[in-house]
Amino acid sequence: MNLTAMPARRLFVARAGGATLSAATIGLLAGASGCATAQSSATAQGDVRILNVALGLEHEAIGAYQLGATSGLLQKPVLDIAVSFQSHHKAHRDALIATIEKLGGRPVAEKSLQEYAGALNAASLKSQADVLALAAKLELGATNAYLGVIPSFTDNKLGQVAARLAADETMHYTVLISALGQALPTRALSFGG
Amino acid sequence: MRGASVCATLLAGLATAASAQPAGDPVAGRAAYEARCGGCHSVDADRVGPRHAGLIGRRAGSVPGYDYSPALARSRLVWDARNLDRWLQNPEALIPGQQMGYRLEDAAVRADIVAFLGTLRASGR
Numbered sequence: 001m002n003l004t005a006m007p008a009r010r011l012f013v014a015r016a017g018g019a020t021l022s023a024a025t026i027g028l029l030a031g032a033s034g035c036a037t038a039q040s041s042a043t044a045q046g047d048v049r050i051l052n053v054a055l056g057l058e059h060e061a062i063g064a065y066q067l068g069a070t071s072g073l074l075q076k077p078v079l080d081i082a083v084s085f086q087s088h089h090k091a092h093r094d095a096l097i098a099t100i101e102k103l104g105g106r107p108v109a110e111k112s113l114q115e116y117a118g119a120l121n122a123a124s125l126k127s128q129a130d131v132l133a134l135a136a137k138l139e140l141g142a143t144n145a146y147l148g149v150i151p152s153f154t155d156n157k158l159g160q161v162a163a164r165l166a167a168d169e170t171m172h173y174t175v176l177i178s179a180l181g182q183a184l185p186t187r188a189l190s191f192g193g
Numbered sequence: 194m195r196g197a198s199v200c201a202t203l204l205a206g207l208a209t210a211a212s213a214q215p216a217g218d219p220v221a222g223r224a225a226y227e228a229r230c231g232g233c234h235s236v237d238a239d240r241v242g243p244r245h246a247g248l249i250g251r252r253a254g255s256v257p258g259y260d261y262s263p264a265l266a267r268s269r270l271v272w273d274a275r276n277l278d279r280w281l282q283n284p285e286a287l288i289p290g291q292q293m294g295y296r297l298e299d300a301a302v303r304a305d306i307v308a309f310l311g312t313l314r315a316s317g318r
Contacts, residue, residue, distance in 0.1 A: 046285070046294075049262070049291075049292040049294070050294030053241060053242075053292055053293065056233075056241040057233055057241050060240060060241060118238070119235065119239065119240045120235075120238075137227060137231055138232065140227075140228050140231065141227070141230065141233065142232040143232075144232060145232035145233055145295055148295040148296055148297060149294035149295050149296070151296050152285060152295070153294070193297075193298055193299045
């Protein structure tokens, strides 16, 4: 699949779609955290620690897409795709912050764009394919990270939320590797485990 | 005769221990590391998680400048292949109160990743 040959609208939700996702996700997380507030303080703290790591991951993803979008390396409609995916991560971020605060936690702050650029070696990005490859790598890591934390939540509803977040990241990953011309995973159950 | 029996028992025990922690493939481990750990970690840079260069033999919670959980920072653990395997399987069981919720169930993949981590030397950063 070549993304540039396909109408962006067919492939991706527009920014308004991202806003809808945000509201829906926040609603889901609010419901989950409503259940979580019944947990003891100690177990809730464990869930908050996991959620804060996830929030750090979302902060970084937003920064990575910002670096890509402002690099001058992305052409339309790939640029629109990057902005759309970034809007998903912003919705994830907002939902995670709301949930962490509901559980009595303190959301971890984002780092500077310069720090993300250094940690992700953004200076090495020289082409659109480089940007897409970095994004695909991060999205795959995020998919597996969300799947891997599910057993650790004491509140099962938070595990369900992690699965939904993983589904978004998987969508991003499969689109990105398709845009790069890479093969889709040939084996079943290739994520998580 | 009794000595031979004890020896056989010991050998059997060692074989069981070895099979419980299979030798990993560092090449496969590199790919698994990118896929499973790459959302939060890099070899040479601190990201959501700390960098992994020089991990084996390093005291847990000791990368300068990285904001560890108090539980990990207080731990006296020194990373080796065995405790890394336990960490990846269930970090909270190894060090309660730490902040990594990620669990990797697949023992063979864990062994590959640990083998890859064992190839990483300190970057001097």
